[in-house]
Amino acid sequence: MITSLITLLASVVVVILFVRMSGNPMGHSSAYMRRRVMNWAPIGITYALLYMGRYNLTVAKNAYGDLMSKEAFGAIFGTGTLVYAFSFILNGPLTDKIGGRRAILISAAGAAVANVLLGLVTWRQPAMSLVLVFSVLYAVNMYFQSFGAVAIVKVNSSWFHVRERGMFGGIFGILISAGIFLAYQVGQLIVDSFHTTIGPDGARIVSHPHLVFFIPAAALGAFLVIDALIVRDHPREAGMKDFDTGDASSGESDKPDPLGVILKKVVMNPIMLTIAAIELCTGVLRQGVMQWYIIYGKEMKYLHEFWITRNWGLVLFIAGATGGMTAGWISDRVFGSRRAPVAALFYTLMLVSVGVMAFSLDSRWMLGICVFVISYCVIGTHGMLSGTATMDFGGRKNAGTAVGLIDGMVYLGTGIQAVSLGYITTKNWAFWPPFLLPFAVVGVLLAIRIWHAMPKPARPKP
Numbered sequence: 001m002i003t004s005l006i007t008l009l010a011s012v013v014v015v016i017l018f019v020r021m022s023g024n025p026m027g028h029s030s031a032y033m034r035r036r037v038m039n040w041a042p043i044g045i046t047y048a049l050l051y052m053g054r055y056n057l058t059v060a061k062n063a064y065g066d067l068m069s070k071e072a073f074g075a076i077f078g079t080g081t082l083v084y085a086f087s088f089i090l091n092g093p094l095t096d097k098i099g100g101r102r103a104i105l106i107s108a109a110g111a112a113v114a115n116v117l118l119g120l121v122t123w124r125q126p127a128m129s130l131v132l133v134f135s136v137l138y139a140v141n142m143y144f145q146s147f148g149a150v151a152i153v154k155v156n157s158s159w160f161h162v163r164e165r166g167m168f169g170g171i172f173g174i175l176i177s178a179g180i181f182l183a184y185q186v187g188q189l190i191v192d193s194f195h196t197t198i199g200p201d202g203a204r205i206v207s208h209p210h211l212v213f214f215i216p217a218a219a220l221g222a223f224l225v226i227d228a229l230i231v232r233d234h235p236r237e238a239g240m241k242d243f244d245t246g247d248a249s250s251g252e253s254d255k256p257d258p259l260g261v262i263l264k265k266v267v268m269n270p271i272m273l274t275i276a277a278i279e280l281c282t283g284v285l286r287q288g289v290m291q292w293y294i295i296y297g298k299e300m301k302y303l304h305e306f307w308i309t310r311n312w313g314l315v316l317f318i319a320g321a322t323g324g325m326t327a328g329w330i331s332d333r334v335f336g337s338r339r340a341p342v343a344a345l346f347y348t349l350m351l352v353s354v355g356v357m358a359f360s361l362d363s364r365w366m367l368g369i370c371v372f373v374i375s376y377c378v379i380g381t382h383g384m385l386s387g388t389a390t391m392d393f394g395g396r397k398n399a400g401t402a403v404g405l406i407d408g409m410v411y412l413g414t415g416i417q418a419v420s421l422g423y424i425t426t427k428n429w430a431f432w433p434p435f436l437l438p439f440a441v442v443g444v445l446l447a448i449r450i451w452h453a454m455p456k457p458a459r460p461k462p
Helices: 002-024 030-067 070-098 100-124 128-156 163-194 211-230 258-265 270-299 313-335 340-357 364-394 399-425 428-450
Strands: 196-199 204-206
Touching: 002 428, 030 100, 030 128, 030 163, 030 211, 030 270, 070 100, 070 128, 070 270, 070 399, 100 211, 100 399, 128 364, 128 399, 163 196, 163 313, 163 364, 196 340, 204 258, 211 428, 258 399, 270 313, 270 340, 270 364, 270 399, 270 428, 313 340, 313 364, 340 364, 340 428, 364 399, 399 428
Parallel strands: none
Antiparallel strands: 196 204
16 A cells, blocks of 8 residues: 555656656746646546556456456457447547547546446346456447547647657656556555455455446546546637647648548558557557566466566556656657657567567566566557657647547557457467567567658648
């Protein structure tokens, strides 16, 4: 409990220090900077809570034990992530139309209700197929979850200039890491505190963990109200002046683009398609480590008391937060706000780590180092591409559609790995790293291909 509180406080300090370190390259007023923090902080916390209400399924799976097999977990998680991926076809353009503020409210409300229903099923245990019920409800949860990333990027596309978006990418990585921490570390704390007893023989007895779903639902409900009161789509709606953000929508009015223009700018843009392909690989690598290491650690006795296994949420938070900050700083300060060079460098590190991991499954410290480095790199890459490049190349007008395309591919990759690794690891865990390796290779090659890519601002029509 104390470790969790210290980490949460440390995360706040880390964000503040990172924001200060990033400076103010556009010379915004202090009043604007304060209001911008007030805008992204509540929506950012909501995004982190959405993660808590998404990956609590993994915590529940481990608490269920044999009642939810690896194949069943893979089927449930895979179904949900595929729904999440294809939901972006609708929810990306819809968010561009209704605005990010409304989208985050829809996301928080829908995910809260879905988590309440998942908690009720966990608590009451109805006499029907656990896999079927969880698959349906988790799919509903993931549909509403899909508004989250679209909403936060859409809102911030009007508040951050291209030259500042490396900083936002770092913040995005920190928020993802905080959400993972809440899901794994705080989620496990909930199980240990409210659902675990010690039997007469000293064995741990874990009851059905319904509070793992109820508590995130309650927190999302609270921030639904806070977001409605504080978050605004544009600076002008908060009493500030709008400004040219220097992205692909620069020089254009706020009038929505027609479908043909959206297709040209986003869906048929070679750079966006390359980023989408990289992010499919990111989805495989990210969840292929984040989800399956903790399951591997629960199965292998030599990892049961290993510090990394017992503090997996904290490890992911440290890796993701530092990866996000480093990637953002390097992008803006070293590569002139280009995102692909950072992705290429981080993917190279991932490739090396996955290769070493293939020979280290029996070495807990070497395996621990590998999964830490992969987590560090994958969150940094994801923040740069899904959180930042989408704003750059989609522009503020089409940021929702751009995030929809990119994050949809992330979760298509997530679905691929969930179903594949659920089957593969049941046969033999030795196949786990080799499955990940080709995706790391493809990610490196694609990132190098767009090394020099930068958004081209539109010109106002005569």
